[in-house]
Amino acid sequence: MSICLNKNEVPMIPDACPVCKVLLRSLDKLAFEYCGACADCAQSFVDVNKGAWDSGWRPSKGEIVARLQKRKEEPFFYVNDEYI
Numbered sequence: 238m239s240i241c242l243n244k245n246e247v248p249m250i251p252d253a254c255p256v257c258k259v260l261l262r263s264l265d266k267l268a269f270e271y272c273g274a275c276a277d278c279a280q281s282f283v284d285v286n287k288g289a290w291d292s293g294w295r296p297s298k299g300e301i302v303a304r305l306q307k308r309k310e311e312p313f314f315y316v317n318d319e320y321i
């Protein structure tokens with residue numbers, strides 16, 4: 238989801254999260270503007286370590302891989318039991 242105002246500009250928002258490398262979605266725009274990462278990284282890494290994040294800390298590759306493994310187990314579409 239690159240957002241550019243014209244073709245000569247560097248994208249303001251990259252195609253993938255700089256932390257986990259997952260493609261950014263439109264819902265990640267606010268998180269990216271907030272912390273430079275996707276919404277999931279913002280929730281999983283930034284919010285729980287905001288002070289460290291602001292000081293330059295980033296999760297290790299192992300922490301990122303563990304989070305991505307957990308994301309694979311999570312459904313991406315939630316349905317209320319009432320409609321099943």
Ligand SMILES: [Zn+2]
Pocket residue numbers: 254255256257258259274275276277278279
């Ligand atoms: Zn991310």
